Amino acid sequence: MRTSAEYREKLRSMRPNIYMGGEVLGRDNIPGVEIMDLTFELAAHPDYQHLCTATSHLTGERINRFCHIHQSPEDLLAKQEMTRVATRMVGGCIARCMGIDAMNALSVITYQCDQVHGTEYHTRWLDYLKYWQANDIVGCCAQSDVKGHRKRRPHQQTDPDLYLRVVERRRDGIVVRGAKAHNSFAPLADEIIAIPTRFLTPEEKDWAVAFAVPGDHPGVKLVCRGAKYRERVPELASPLSGKGEIESLTIFDDVFVPWERVFLCGETEFGGQLALLFALYHRHSYTGCKPAMTDIIMGTAALVAEYNGIEREDHVRKKLAELICVAELVYGCGIAAAVKSSRAPSGTQIPDVVFCNVARKHAGVNLYHEYDILADLAGGLPATLPYSEEVVSPEVGELVKKYLKRADHVSPENVYKCFAWISDLACSSMAGVMQYAGVHGGGSPVMEDIAILGTYDIEEKKRYAKFLAGIQE
Numbered sequence: 250m251r252t253s254a255e256y257r258e259k260l261r262s263m264r265p266n267i268y269m270g271g272e273v274l275g276r277d278n279i280p281g282v283e284i285m286d287l288t289f290e291l292a293a294h295p296d297y298q299h300l301c302t303a304t305s306h307l308t309g310e311r312i313n314r315f316c317h318i319h320q321s322p323e324d325l326l327a328k329q330e331m332t333r334v335a336t337r338m339v340g341g342c343i344a345r346c347m348g349i350d351a352m353n354a355l356s357v358i359t360y361q362c363d364q365v366h367g368t369e370y371h372t373r374w375l376d377y378l379k380y381w382q383a384n385d386i387v388g389c390c391a392q393s394d395v396k397g398h399r400k401r402r403p404h405q406q407t408d409p410d411l412y413l414r415v416v417e418r419r420r421d422g423i424v425v426r427g428a429k430a431h432n433s434f435a436p437l438a439d440e441i442i443a444i445p446t447r448f449l450t451p452e453e454k455d456w457a458v459a460f461a462v463p464g465d466h467p468g469v470k471l472v473c474r475g476a477k478y479r480e481r482v483p484e485l486a487s488p489l490s491g492k493g494e495i496e497s498l499t500i501f502d503d504v505f506v507p508w509e510r511v512f513l514c515g516e517t518e519f520g521g522q523l524a525l526l527f528a529l530y531h532r533h534s535y536t537g538c539k540p541a542m543t544d545i546i547m548g549t550a551a552l553v554a555e556y557n558g559i560e561r562e563d564h565v566r567k568k569l570a571e572l573i574c575v576a577e578l579v580y581g582c583g584i585a586a587a588v589k590s591s592r593a594p595s596g597t598q599i600p601d602v603v604f605c606n607v608a609r610k611h612a613g614v615n616l617y618h619e620y621d622i623l624a625d626l627a628g629g630l631p632a633t634l635p636y637s638e639e640v641v642s643p644e645v646g647e648l649v650k651k652y653l654k655r656a657d658h659v660s661p662e663n664v665y666k667c668f669a670w671i672s673d674l675a676c677s678s679m680a681g682v683m684q685y686a687g688v689h690g691g692g693s694p695v696m697e698d699i700a701i702l703g704t705y706d707i708e709e710k711k712r713y714a715k716f717l718a719g720i721q722e
């Protein structure tokens with residue numbers, strides 16, 4: 250397994266291909282790098298090793314769990330628990346799920362495609378997985394095409410490149426062209442895994458493509474934007490001050506991919522299945538990170554209620570109970586999805602579709618309500634809080650502190666830190682990104698309804714109704 254220092258060294262050696270704010274950047278100090286660091290540190294930490302490492306089913310070696318293909322319900326449970334624990338530590342997305350969720354989906358689909366079409370994707374993919382595990386790779390997943398006109402299929406777009414596609418097939422590989430939107434943490438990934446985003450029709454063979462390339466591969470352009478928490482003066486800093494995250498519009502500008510890194514090319518029916526399966530694994534990851542985000546909002550809400558002197562009020566306790574119900578129902582559904590999981594012919598464990606999607610939907614529906622509770626209990630100060638420089642200012646610092654004072658037992662500095670954190674969490678550019686991720690990450694909300702209704706047996710429920718109503722046909 251790599252150390253975070255080795256990981257950073259690798260990032261520094263990569264070709265600068267990050268386009269942000271008018272510059273072309275390398276990978277020094279990319280927002281969010283500390284989050285990736287933690288995924289290496291936890292795997293080496295005696296208290297977290299049991300959760301954050303796994304045994305490779307290929308080599309029997311100890312590997313980072315972010316490189317593992319789930320072999321059992323216990324693996325799914327461990328991934329969920331690891332995600333909840335780690336998300337709490339970084340106060341947001343743990344960033345390394347996307348790549349391994351895509352790898353799990355590929356493990357299933359490449360095998361099934363080979364059985365039907367006599368292709369050799371699974372063998373190729375297994376070789377690639379060995380490389381992943383041996384090098385403790387950080388991957389990201391580029392699924393969401395830019396998609397152009399939403400009501401038109403890939404082959405109906407005015408510009409066919411609005412969905413990523415194969416433009417040339419060569420003896421030694423393929424050339425791909427297109428772009429993937431919202432590619433989280435792509436500048437921090439060793440490898441980008443590109444997969445389709447939707448079901449594909451038989452005439453859409455060129456769009457049925459899945460592959461992996463290094464993040465700095467020739468022709469790959471990462472057009473990025475980042476969000477950061479506000480810096481604070483050192484006396485009032487938090488572990489997250491000045492830290493952030495990054496998203497990429499990942500452009501594949503006629504990128505050559507050698508065959509050994511191509512995992513689907515033309516088998517349209519498996520393109521759609523791959524899209525759905527990645528979303529399923531990713532929604533299972535959400536059953537770990539969304540409860541963690543609720544834990545953070547809940548803890549912050551309880552803290553500010555205490556500082557405001559209102560923690561024993563009935564309405565406050567009711568609101569905290571609501572937050573507990575959101576966190577633990579989502580988490581409980583994730584557990585159920587693991588317990589009710591099934592084994593694919595490839596040997597990979599697949600979480601239950603209905604439980605995963607119910608969890609994701611419940612988290613999404615409640616997302617803005619959770620922020621609403623926090624905003625309610627905090628009052629307006631997170632939106633109007635003076636900057637930290639003024640709290641330590643010789644002229645106005647003491648006055649600012651005097652007027653920050655709330656409950657007697659809390660120092661003005663701690664009141665400030667609490668409200669500055671709420672400002673970060675709920676009232677900043679980072680908060681905006683996290684809220685959008687909470688709505689659309691893992692697919693837009695309607696996709697959960699589609700997945701649930703496509704799997705759930707409503708006819709069975711109608712039979713119960715007919716029986717109880719005395720209807721005989």
Ligand SMILES: Cc1cc2nc3c(=O)[nH]c(=O)nc-3n(C[C@H](O)[C@H](O)[C@H](O)COP(=O)(O)OP(=O)(O)OC[C@H]3O[C@@H](n4cnc5c(N)ncnc54)[C@H](O)[C@@H]3O)c2cc1C
Nearest residue numbers: 390391392393399431432433685686689690691692693695
């Ligand atoms: C912060 C953030 C991080 C993300 N990270 C990643 C990532 O790392 N990798 C990745 O692959 N994806 C990522 N995503 C993408 C995410 O998984 C969603 O798939 C994506 O945001 C939805 O696509 P869109 O933004 O193009 O929205 P759209 O698809 O345009 O959705 C907008 C609305 O249009 C509706 N709509 C769309 N198409 C149709 C149609 N044909 N008929 C009727 N209604 C339609 C939708 O239901 C929705 O209501 C991320 C998204 C966010 C916001």
